[in-house]
Amino acid sequence: MPDAWLRLALAPGVGNTSLIRLLTAFGSPEAVLASGRSALTAHLSRAQCDALLAESDAVQLDAAHAWLAQPGNSLMTLADEDYPKTLLEIADPPAILYCKGRRSLLNQPCLGIVGSRNATPQGVRDAEAFAHALSDAGLTIVSGLALGIDAAAHRGGLAGAGSSVAIIGTGLDRIYPARNKALAHRLAENGLIVSEFALGTPPLPGHFPRRNRLISGLSRGVLVVEAAPNSGSLITARVATEQGREVFAIPGSIHSPLARGCHALIKQGAKLVESAADILDELAWQQRLAPPVLREDRPQGEHPEGHECLAAAYPSRALPETLSDPVLDALDGAPTTPDTLAQRTGLTLDALSAKLLTLELDGRIASLPGGRYQKIH
Known part of the structure; x- marks a missing residue:
């Protein structure tokens, strides 16, 4: 065939x-x-x-x-039953996709996250934290394996239940950029890497806008974390709008060049988001119970029941009242800054940001003006 x-x-x-x-x-x-x-x-x-x-x-x-004879590698075509229906909705669906990893992820509910290659440390933290929280809610995170925001989104997605898919602009036998080699191996083992370009295809500039239409095409919506004016991320957002997908943007400082693209999107109608819960609410994701994300080591057709089912689909939300949490324990009732929490818990700011977003999504803490947090009793 x-x-x-x-x-x-x-x-x-x-x-x-x-x-x-x-x-x-x-x-x-x-x-x-x-x-x-x-x-x-x-x-x-x-x-x-x-x-x-x-x-x-x-x-x-x-x-x-x-290449196809190697474990985990496959060719997906328009004739295949598992070809993603979301891509059939776009104007130019790829006839052929080269896949490395878990191709079943292409038929899971997805959320695209894109942004600047030259991201700020805060932008990287935000991208990873949002991706982790959204992945824990059952969404597969889709991005483009670029440096900066893309890489952070993949790390966050892989850390959660929904995993992550990378759409790349080269052949699958090439890793670009080379600095993301270790991340690409993690995606191949626990997520998925996809390309419509033949093996050996180099990273030509015209390939990346074509890749972007697949990031948005696979996704229910696209979140832009940081973007300069006229950046590739804004192209992805524009294509997402044309494809009928939701567009979300995180606002930033009026003095930051990397916030201007997001602010422009918000002026044009993108949804301003301050937490992962804003995205889940807009997608009506909290009003439905998504199918549990089956791990590869669970026999096909075997489904957990009751609280175990909830834990499989929403690990961060399952039975929170029975668990002790170091971040909650560190919140003494007064508004507290992330720096103070990092000192009290010993967590890195990256890990702490992801945890704070998850706790806020669970309704267990509230974010306050000035970047402080308080426990909800």
């Missing part, structure tokens, strides 16, 4: 739009490849016909087959 799809995908100059047109006209990749020049010329240029009718590159095909 993959041979016909691979031959179509590897034909030089025959892009995704042409592939969709051919599949619509002929019904299957086998039928396309069996067609003669006269039938193909109605849908392709002369150069594209020449490429499609020429002998396939044996080296590329062999490399693709060798």
